[in-house]
Amino acid sequence: MADIRTLDQLQDALDQEMAWRVKEVKAFSVAAKTNGPERRHFIRAGVALLYAHWEGFIKASSEMYLRFVDSRGLKYSELKSCFSVFGLKSKLQTLAQSRQSSANIDAFDFILAELESRSKLKLGSAINTESNLTSKVFSNIALSLDIDLGRYISRYNLIDESLVHRRNRIAHGEFIDIGGSEFGVLLDEILKIMREYKTDLENAASTESYKRNSEKIKLRN
DSSP states (O other): OOOOOOOOHHHHHHHHHHHHHHHHHHHHHHHHHHSSSHHHHHHHHHHHHHHHHHHHHHHHHHHHHHHHHHTTBGGGGGHHHHHHHHHHHHHHHHHHHHHHOHEEEEEHHHHHHHTTTTTOOOOOSOOTTTTOOOOHHHEEEEEEEHHTTTTTTTGGGGIIIIIIIHHHHHHHTTOOOOOOOHHHHHHHHHHHHHHHHHHHHHHHHHHHTTBOOHHHHHHHH
């Protein structure tokens, strides 16, 4: 995967990631509007495909944003805590789980020493969709990137019941009854959420919202 070091590179990568997914899922939308006997098959396949693109885009776009933040070369102390966690998680887990005083002391000393070092975010497994991107999982991912959830909360039931639950039933071979117009509405709404998330990531990158507020640091000192 190509490096993402500039805002333009991030925006281009997000645009491309969104474009091919929209093109593919829209093809099923057109097929679902036909009146032939195969219509139901296209709708069932369309729901499964829409979910795949929902999960795939949230994971891919989030990882792109993290790669952009990582490329800034900032110290852990200059990043908001949610981003520093991606680099220090293993030591934080030691503090949370270990009952050994020596291990906890070593982990804490390591974290203190690393705060003024250049951050190195562990990107390989940073974004976990749990292969079931419910609203709860989505919220956890968004919060880990400091993305405000305000605009998404009202669509949580849509994500969970209209998309994820239906996709799970289809994946288990169950029958679902959903019409072409209902599928069209679902598709439009999920694509809208994906576009809004893309915009939030782009805005966060352009405003450098991943940086810790220097004024708050001064007040604490």
